[in-house]
Amino acid sequence: MSKFFDDPILNSPYDYPEMHWELLNGQPTEKIIGNRRRAEFITPIPKTKKQKQSKQQQELNLGADDGLSSENQKYDEIPIINELRSHIDEWRKWPNSSEWQVTPETARLLQHWRHHDFQGIRPFFCQVEAVEVAIWLTEVAPKSANGKKFLAHLANANAEANPEIMRLALKLATGAGKTTVMAMLVAWQTINAVRRPSSKKFTKGFLIVTPGITIRDRLRVLLPNDPESYYDTRELIPSDMAADLQKAKIVITNYHAFKLRERIDLAKGTRGALEGWRGEKMQTLETEGQMLQRVMPELMGMKNILVLNDEAHHCYREKPQPDEDEKLKGDEKKEAEQNNEAARLWISGIEAVNRKIGVMNVIDLSATPFFLRGSGYLEGTLFPWTMSDFSLMDAIECGIVKLPRVPVADNVPGGDMPKFRTLWEHIRSKMPKKGRAKAGDKEYDPLAIPKLLESALQALYGHYEKTYDLWQEAGIRVPPCFIVVCNNTSTSKLVHDYISGFERIHADGSTTLENGRLALFRNFDEHGNRLARPRTLLIDSRQLESGDALDKNFRNLAGDEIERFRQDIVQRTGNIRDGESITDSDLLREVMNTVGKVDRLGESIRCVVSVSMLTEGWDTNTVTHVLGVRAFGTQLLCEQVIGRALRRQSYDLNEKGRFNTEYADILGIPFDFTTTPVEVKPAKPRETIQVKSVRPDRDVLEIRFPRVEGYRVELPEERLEASFNEDSELVLTPDLVGPSITRTEGIIGEGVDLTLEHLEDTRKSTVLFHVTKRLLYTKYRDPGDEPELHLFGQLKRITRHWIDGYLTCKGNT
Template sequence: MSNQFFERPILNSPYTYPRRHWELDADGQPTQKIEESRRRAEFITPIPKPRKRKGAPEQSRLIFDEGRGLSTEKQQYDPTAIINEVRRHVDEWRLLPDKNDWRVTPETARLLEHWRHHQFSGIRPFFCQIEAVETLIWLTEVAPTLGKTGDTFIDYLESANEDANPGLSRLALKLATGTGKTTVMAMVMAWQTINAVRRPQSRRFTRGFLVVTPGITIRDRLRVLKPNDPDSYYASRELVPNDMLADIAKAKIVITNYHAFMFRERVDLSKGGRSLLQGRGEPLQTLETEGQMLQRVMPELMGLKSVFIMNDEAHHCYREKPLPDAELSGDERKEAEENNEAARVWISGLGIVGRKIGALRVLDLSATPFFLQGSGYAEGTLFPWTMCDFSLMDAIECGIVKLPRVPVADNIPGNEMPKFRELWKHIGTRMPKKGRGRAGQLDPLSIPVELQTALEALYGHYRKTFDLWAEAGIKVAPCFIIICNNTATS
């Protein structure tokens, strides 16, 4: 029996609304049936606590069963994502023929028309990129004008943030890896900057942006967001009409990694020198103040009334909840502590920006805006402030990303349960520890048999593909890449 999904996975154009999808079974596997509709967003997400009202007694809540046994009295979870409701309203708004009914500024309307209908000479924005920005625009400009309908979403976001991100207004856009989050960032910056320049009295817009990344590599990749960069997306990808490019040049953009939020020593003192200067008095305060840290990290933004913050790979940024001691152990606890420390630095830095300068909005962009293990929330549950989703399956069905291959010949004898889908659970304890020193004597022949079989299955498929390409006269060979979790494994 042929596997239609793997042979012809693409069902939609990357530039138009996705109207078809492959049906998936309860295990997330294609049933080979095509549904004539868009795939719904289905996630488990923490339910924000109701906003406290003055004078109102706190009421106990019924514990809702979301189907996975995650909910407790302290934290409940909901399997129905609000994303689908937001998507429905944005879809209806997008189809309004008269731009006077869009309830946005003339500048925003001009950009929307440009992104949707401009005849691009080169790379054209994907539908998912435009939809992500449309969702943000709808929640910012349109929803506040819709009365109770809009208030539903605004109140939900406020509750989600009050519960998990006090003092910050976060909103997450979930976009699969490969769908072009950098372009989305550029479009958001264009929308904000042009409106801020032409409407300087408006509190909804700013021309100051702080982009926070988890590492230097990502930070360097995002330089195309700066208007003066030779490869700037605004001109090279025609993301802005020519007559608006001068406005974009007025944007102030700082791109940094979250480590920059760590307070540094102002004075370089040895241990002995510190002891000598301190004497028997109070401990010397030689760390930066919050203001000094901000002056170092983002001097260009210090004079602005507010800044728009963007978190790239935002699943690293959260405020963890207290975790019971028995919840994790061993390597899991160590990994959770490292994740939480990084998240603590990141979210604390954003909090300082919000208090000292003012954060208009914190926009999270991630393919996986899910809580990590040890965060205090159920691992893998969706950030509740996520308002837009374009999943990996959506991206595959639109031909934006390639179809990843997994071993399908699960021929390990002696066990009825296939192991390839969750291979690490079966072999993790038998793999070498991180770092060559801790790994001890490394023997390539000691690789667990399950992993060997998986690699052989993948390579077997690769070999067939290699031969087929050669027979077809394709001179470039297919590429077989193995990515390891650490150097000891590699």
């Protein structure tokens, strides 16, 4: 094996990157270059080994020399990042802190982050570097001619795109730890502001804006008083500075809070009558001042604050006149409108804060600070105010993230791409379009999903089984996590039921259990009883609102974890009532947020099936396998979903002072621009009634059944006969059921073959049962037209003879 696959990680995560793999046309060679990689456009995903590529794939092969400039828009941000990096490299090497041209407080923090003997995970080099960029531009750049050039570049970039505010973007790969960077920025600003109250460069007020509730909840670790505060648990500040940090005022919110709300709740008829009587339209919306008082009351008395945007690619001001050649239709147009509406609300809120209070600066953090489709800029264009870049390729070479492996070849003849790499293209016409699956509806039968999807699930699951066994042997207390990202709630429910099991409802109201087809993900035991601690979790807006994915015994069996969750809430809020009023929705969200964490509610979760909850903000370090069952409208979305699997499971250094290589295997997520499907609101769940015995009041009504010793079956006189000829033969080929061998590889590291070998041990009786059942359900499509038992028995005997004869003739399975 080549050295390229023997040792893919070249650098320590804590030191300056000294080596990188040479890339030729975006793909690695065997040559190691003895210096740091320059900032450039790289997608660390290997190309397919098949010869042909679609036009869309060819458009995505962006190399370092391709650029994104056009006649109407100049794109030249990468050189400015490399030039700034060289200045900071020289500044970092100055041995005497008195020469750094920063305050003593800043110098103390820099020395702490670089050289402190941390008991746990110390800050990565890329995290310290991102903060160094902000420090250098704030404290060092105004004192030199070279520094002023970079400040002028920032001012010009913002004057064109954000005329009311000054923004600085820091680009860090997913999994590189943006939350830690935000904590370091808060500490740097607060400690300087407390000890230098007259300086206008520093502030104690912070507004942290996120794209959703999930991320907002996760960022509570930025609050100094939080039980899991990063300042304490990660030793981010010297102990004698802790008191200064307590004076910080921090508000964490999602951008939706900036939307002006109605102050008076009036019915439509009442509003019309009042407006007719007054002769003018009633203004019942909040003013900007009232909105800010609601969102950030703690900051209203301050003059200038620092805004931190997490996942900042959602925040921009679109161009008033988009390029004429950008003509979007259908779902693409709808997606662009939704993106622009969200971006407009986000940046308008920050502008309102600037007008009413004053914004000193806005620091954007994102792994993908690119303009989105329909923004008026070329899609994928880097924000021009980006001044720091630590790419996914950099993170892979430093071992900070897992290495993604995607299909590069399969054993299906012909075709431009491996089928499992572009899975949605092959199954989209066979998947439900909208609405929840209807009971008994053949189209939505979880056991009748497309064979290619079933093969993809089985192939990826077969490799998961091996990973699960390795984790068990290694004594890891939590299981690896398998995630499925679907296009709508119908698909997510079908996949969830196929994986974990479901109750099939018959015409007479009776139910039978169809246990999950992936054994390690079943939510039912071998006796048909639902597990109190689920192994597979279905997450979408319906589940988060109703909490119906939790078993009723969950509260009892998870009492210790729930009590710990309750105490955390009380400690964070200081309100005992908040801890006492935990809803099932709160518990479900906590289960999702604690997947992969020992002694927490999500400890037992092995599989998560979701619609859109996993695109960003959901962070667990135990994800090892990802399956995409949807279209991916942009490369940005592909990178976000894959990013859920990139966080490392172990941060222990090996004897070389580096991390060991970890992998994430990914199917169904192409780096391709395709149509984004429409998400549909889920249907109202059916009401369930639980029947219990009432004792001793109704013991007299007890019904006793006799013990049955046997049955006598009387078959009808008609007899089913089967005749076989040349047309009776069915040959299972990869074209019919999907690839049986799929090769996945990362851009560096070891490859792996995903196979269906684990199905070879299936007993013949099991095959006989499923074949017979599928034949019956193919004939009896009407849910009310159920086959009789004697027909099942006769068809089963015929099928057995057919299978025995086929095996005898072919001599193989």
